[in-house]
Amino acid sequence: MRTSYELPAAELVTHEFEIKRSRFITWVDRARSEEEARGLVTRAREAYPDARHHCSAFIVHVENSQPIERSSDDGEPSGTAGKPMLEVLKGSGMLDVAAVVIRYFGGVKLGTGGLVSAYTNSVSEALELVQRRTRVVKDLATVDLPHGEAGRIEAELRGAGIEIVGVEYGSMARYTLAFNPGDQSLVDATLAAATHGSSEAKAAGQRWIELG
Structure with missing residues (x-):
């Protein structure tokens, strides 16, 4: 594949x-x-x-x-x-x-x-x-973050090389994260450090992502 x-x-x-x-x-x-x-x-x-x-x-x-x-x-x-x-x-x-x-x-x-x-x-x-672009398959996960902390946590996720490909706002901010296949442990560790273990990512399949 x-x-x-x-x-x-x-x-x-x-x-x-x-x-x-x-x-x-x-x-x-x-x-x-x-x-x-x-x-x-x-x-x-x-x-x-x-x-x-x-x-x-x-x-x-x-x-x-x-x-x-x-x-x-x-x-x-x-x-x-x-x-x-x-x-x-x-x-x-x-x-x-x-x-x-x-x-x-x-x-x-x-x-x-x-x-x-x-x-x-x-x-x-x-x-x-x-000019060329690259399409790659990324693993996806979703995580619910409190609105007041979402911006800071998003910055830490991006700093770790985790992409944000969607945000939905409700009682919490639900972020859809994209990362290299097999890097779920990186997502888990970054979230654990950024949220003191209060937020966890849930696997959400895969998607083609276009990079610049």
Whole structure:
């Protein structure tokens, strides 16, 4: 089971260059599902309706299974666009990532090798501009804290490397804590010291957490 991976920050990255009068405009974005990835292609077609090709590739994480990998040459000679783009995405190590390369043909044929090189470089150079985030599986626990002490205890939890991923306010402040799998003893020890043993954390499963 995969417990961590990198993905693009949730913002569209664009890159453009020209080879023998052909324009190659690359879009790279996060895609958390196959539907989102295909939506990026649709947006590219709408933004550049007069382009000759809208080639694409994407890799989407699937829980407890192999990632979904798809690519399209969109009219370019078979294997010269989508597959090279996909190989670059795979080489990046990222998941939940989609790329579209929009090509305006400049009148000069690039040949099979030239096309592979152009589409490879298009995505490679765009990926250099992508900011990355990391998704990791964290254990969760909840703890009820008195309102008057919650701020101080929260600071001590954060100081110990324990993340706060949710707070609900009622008669007590219920904190949802996230921490590395197997670190329940750290949570217990930190709470015991901060609350003099008056508060205990209750296990609450696991969740994917996105880190900056």
